[in-house]
Amino acid sequence: MIEKTIVWEVFIQSKNGLAHKHVGNVHASDKVMALENARELYTRRNEGSCIWVVKAEYIVSSESEDSEAFFDPSNDKIYRHPTFYTMPEGSKHI
């Protein structure tokens, strides 16, 4: 019989104040083991100040094949960017 293990995705905050960033995954049977395995695998050289682990099965991803259609709604809204607007000549700090 093939033994199955749970896969956990690992996110590391490299230092206080920064966002957690995805670094990879670990196999573990429970959350404490997942955290400890993540520490041993991804922070052997002071890479982190905080670790998140989340079961991989809970991550929902968009499909790369549909990415064009999926992200299409934002393509034609250039007025969302500050460079869209004309500022009066000589205006400053804006």
Next chain:
Amino acid sequence: MKEELFQEKIDKEQKIEPKDWMPEDYRKHLIRQISQHAHSEIIGMQPEGNWITRAPSLRAKMILLAKVQDEAGHGLYLYSACETLGISRQELVQQLHDGKAKYSSIFNYPTLSWADMGAVGWLVDGAAIVNQVSLQRTSYGPYARGMVKICKEESFHQRQGYEIMAEMAKGTKEQKEMAQDALNRFWWPSIMMFGPQDSDSPRTGNAMKWKIKRQTNDELRQSFIDKTVGQAEIIGLTIPDTDLKWNEKTEHYDFGEMDWDEFWNVVNGNGPCNHQRLAHHQKAHTEGKWVREAAKAYAKKQELVTQ
């Protein structure tokens, strides 16, 4: 049509990601190559693990422990990358145990003296680094990212090995002899780590077209030899190849013929330690079964408690 789009992406140096369409042969080639790479890291812990209890100083012991732990980590990064191709870790380990998946033949040579720890770090890790630096640009995203992480950690491995060789080479007469002996035994197997010559490497064509490999076996081997000759000279050791000499015209070192009979013999399972390495892995895996079961039982119990 799909295949053309795929190749177009590769030609534009775009990475292929797990959910992207890929030809079945591309997937198969990757599973074979990445799993072989992962198994090499894991089996590669054995020849060095052999010296942890007998390291000559506390400093040496701590360094060796850290290095072996890194190798376990590198194996895990690679298993993770391989799993994104739709194969489970358990299947990968099973393939290793069944002899269907291979690992680098270099680990089928014994480590007979402390100087071998120097030779392994300097030459074996040195050769692995040349290969892995090149693979940072491989076309499969998860593999490329794994390589970047591994390369960052690997350079300490080679430097600590070279330091051991340098120390022994300037030590007593016996120590220098040990260092030279280790170099003599590990030189040829190390340069054979890059695999058969391009003319005998049937899979190179596809691997290059799909940019899984970015340089051929012979190119990588030459690059390793060119880097290493000077390092041997500086510490006063002699590379055991009488044909080795600088070629002004090609601006590379010419070198002697490798013993391909020996190479294929070891690949096919008849090296000095093939049986021992695999048997040890199987034993550790079997004896660890109760630990895995206990961990699972504990997890189940925790779930009941928190419900």
